Amino acid sequence: MTSLIRHSGLSVLAIAILSGCTATSSEQTINEQVTQQQSQVLLASPPKVNEALSLKQIMANPDWMGILAKGAYWGDDSQSIFFVRQAHGNPVKNYYEQALNGDKATQLTLNELHKASQKYGVLDNKKTKKAYIYQGNVFVKQLSSGLISQLTRQNSPVNGVRFLNNGDIAYWQGDDIYRIHNYTGMHEQIASIKMSAKPKGVEDPSSYIAKQQHRLIKYVSQQHDNDKKREQYKAELAEQDPTLASKVWYLGDSETVSDLSLSPDGRYVLLSLIDKGYSWRGEHDIMPNYLGKDGYVDAVPARARVAEDKNPGERLVLLDLDTHTERAITIEGLEGFDEDVLAKVKAENAKAKGESYKSERAPRKIQLIQDWGWEQSAIQWQEADNKVAVMLEAVDNKDRWIATLDLDKGSLNTEHRLHDDAWINYNFNQFGWLPATDDLYYLSEETGYSHLYLKREGKEAEPLTQGQYVVSDITLGPKAQFIYYKANKSHPGIDNVYRVEINTGKDEQLTQWDGQLDYSLSPDGNNLLLNASRRTEPSELYLQPIGGDLKKMTSYTSDAFKRYPWQAPEVVTVPSSHGADDVYARVYLPQGYDKSQADKYPAVIFNHGAGYLQNAHYGFSGYFREFMFHNLLTQQGYVVMDMDYRGSKGYGRDWRTAVYRQMGTPEVEDLKDGVSWMAANANVDANKVGTYGGSYGGFLTFMALFNEPELFQAGAALRPVTDWAHYNAPYTSNILNTPDVDPIAYERSSPIEHAQGLQKRLLIMSGVLDDNVFFQDSVRLVQRLIELEKPMFETAIYPVEPHGFKEPSSWLDEYRRIYKLFNEELK
Structure with a gap:
């Protein structure tokens, strides 16, 4: 494993720790008490055994369920663990340490926080020291004695740190890199990277007037000559004076540093650069906060939409600090770097417009892999040598490469290419070197399931x-x-x-x-x-x-x-009538369930969110409120089903990519099979079934009601996507490509395009401060339904809520409406 902390990951740790250090220990206790007291407004008495659940209890401040341990990690001596607990709505985190042989954890006081083992710390090659960043400064811990030394005390935060092979420590602040010499303690700036044009220096006159001035006025000419001599002297001094810091790198003013990584000996810096004009923010939009603290409407910055997000890709650059030379990394060594991987999609869309498409090869845009599930750098140096592997992805989402870099030539060599005609998963991308070897290990979905591979130098990879x-x-x-x-x-x-x-x-x-x-x-x-x-x-x-x-x-x-006595849902398999594998689902049966009774049960299907998420499992659901709500529904005589429809996590590549270019089609087919299964196996009346869900689950509720109007008698869509062209690029472009390339996929998959199919009662609920799925999504659909003269929909808005609701009062209002809808339409 490389001794490297990722440039972009440390600010998250610093912020997390900072948030835990904003009050004294006694103030933390007070804050917890205040939060608990405030929550009593909505916190009903905890349910008693055999007592019917209430919506007020379910949607209350969740601290009544317990304040659980989060973010647990090991102490350096392997004899204790550290974790965080945070009361609901409290900005202060409390940190704890618990010994392996102890029965109770001890809360760390503020003056002890810097002693806690840092989860993202790095070890030296001998595994005797650990360097970490706390409050933006560098600390080093002697692992044998536990002695901690603070090496920096500055207002400008440190962004990354690593040990070098000789025991020195390197760290970087922004785009400046420093070295702390192990024996002398000297702090040396080894690289100053400026994303600006190189100063032009003293220039000779070029215009007629300037040349005349120098020719006629001796004083002007003499001053110019002196300036040139001083400039020459400074240049020679910088080359020959060993006491000065290294020369500045001027890399132009059109890009900015996206990521940087320093080699184990401190000689090389590998940079990933991106166009300076590119931003996550949308060019045209803001998110209005109608309840601004000053009484006015606050204009909150909003992300770009996939329809306008033009990712330029990234460019790799290698800096040699010894020779002060810069090498642009070429991508020709990546297999398929210039393939037209979207040729079939482009041809289909061209044909739909009565046009033809001619495929041509051209270099593709690439970037360091953007994995959503791991904390590892996409740049991995071999532990004790100047060998580096990088994991890259195509911006078009069809390829992932693991490549080694020739430091002398500035070229990439493909060690592994993972291609997918649909999209490369944003999970399962861990990789690294085996120590003291040139062998790489990595995860890959190439067989249809994520598996572990070993690629020994010069040989084919083995699973x-x-x-x-x-x-x-x-x-x-x-x-x-x-x-x-x-x-x-x-x-x-x-x-x-x-x-x-x-x-x-x-x-x-x-x-x-x-x-x-x-x-x-x-x-x-x-x-x-x-x-x-x-x-x-x-x-x-x-x-x-x-x-x-x-x-x-x-x-x-x-x-x-x-x-x-919570009801544990049964995990069942629902046979597919659409050529897919069995669908896994959770089923909650009504209290006193009797399959032989004459009156059949009403039912509800819950659609989980996130698209790529698993909910039909044997663990405690992340949807804990919904879990309790489903228990309440069973007490009221409902059967409830949670389905891991196609596209869900945990079932392999083919299940994941079944929704490619047709979101909302295979999933609704699976919902139909779910209704059929409940009718055949749980005594459910197929004409008394409703559905609901949030985010992707809200989108799926729309697609079911719009495209299969007889399937459900009512639906509730929470914080729902209504038009995928308005969602973010990183998620949407994976599954639907981009609207300019594949409008067919967007029109096929966006609920607003199918709204004319609504025939049953629909409830739409959205938070105004949702910066994930914009409130505008619901506004546009509502206007579309008005113009279609559809009378069977209702809306509810939540002025202070983001995508994941925060206030118990909002949760309560939302689920009261859902519960009322189902009782009125299904019973």
């Missing part, structure tokens, strides 16, 4: 895992003997931790969990820290000694929540 299951979250063991990973081998909805021996390929299961989990390997490789849950049990921390017995480390779920 270390195989099968119809998903491998994720890989960790190289401390001695590089094993690679640890998470997988859902026994069931798509059950996670466990495994390890594979690199040299022999021997695979070993390390946990025996029956729900969902995340894990972290201790620094000494002897224990696993699990954040694990079951269907009715929220996540707690567990210690799993490798080869030993599981131990529960935390118990923060409230007694009130644990005492209540």
